[in-house]
Amino acid sequence: MQQVKDTPRALVRIGYDGLVHKIFKGHLAKERFEHEVRVLRYLEARGCDFVPKLLSVDPEILKIVTSNCGTRVDHLGEDRMKELYTELETFGVRHEDPFLRNVTYRIADGRFCLIDFEFATLLDEPGQPSLKPSAAQ
Numbered sequence: 001m002q003q004v005k006d007t008p009r010a011l012v013r014i015g016y017d018g019l020v021h022k023i024f025k026g027h028l029a030k031e032r033f034e035h036e037v038r039v040l041r042y043l044e045a046r047g048c049d050f051v052p053k054l055l056s057v058d059p060e061i062l063k064i065v066t067s068n069c070g071t072r073v074d075h076l077g078e079d080r081m082k083e084l085y086t087e088l089e090t091f092g093v094r095h096e097d098p099f100l101r102n103v104t105y106r107i108a109d110g111r112f113c114l115i116d117f118e119f120a121t122l123l124d125e126p127g128q129p130s131l132k133p134s135a136a137q
Contacts, residue, residue, distance in 0.1 A: 010118075014068065020052060024062040024118070032118040033062040039093060039117040040066070048091040050084075050106075050113040069113035070106035084112055094121040 001021065005012040008026040015021060024033040040054040052066035085098040095102065096119040104113045 018068045020066045020068050022064050029062050036118040039120045042122060043091055046091045050111055052115060069115055070104040073103045073105050076100060076103055088114055092123045094123060096120050
């Protein structure tokens with residue numbers, strides 16, 4: 001497996017089959033895991049095709065396996081990036097971490113995609129607590 005990210009909050013690897021393996025760790029790992037699972041299922045039920053598809057969930061080790069949405073993007077215009085995150089909101093989700101690091105490019109269909117939904121907000125669930133880390137965490 002190719003290691004993509006190893007931070008205090010997550011270990012992400014891409015398997016030889018191209019699938020993405022993400023293990024949650026650190027502050028609020030269980031809550032972030034459960035929330036990302038909920039958001040990905042929500043988006044799939046609404047037919048959002050520019051986010052990873054959740055393939056398996058292992059609550060014992062806080063691991064998800066998803067489809068691969070392509071490679072990370074190094075450059076993208078501010079307007080185009082804003083369009084992507086605004087398009088996501090039409091599916092009922094605000095990303096809450098709208099930065100280039102969460103944009104990928106899927107060469108198979110020439111589509112920009114979004115990843116990492118552990119801090120996202122489901123717009124039809126007002127008042128849900130934010131899992132975004134504060135500067136102190």
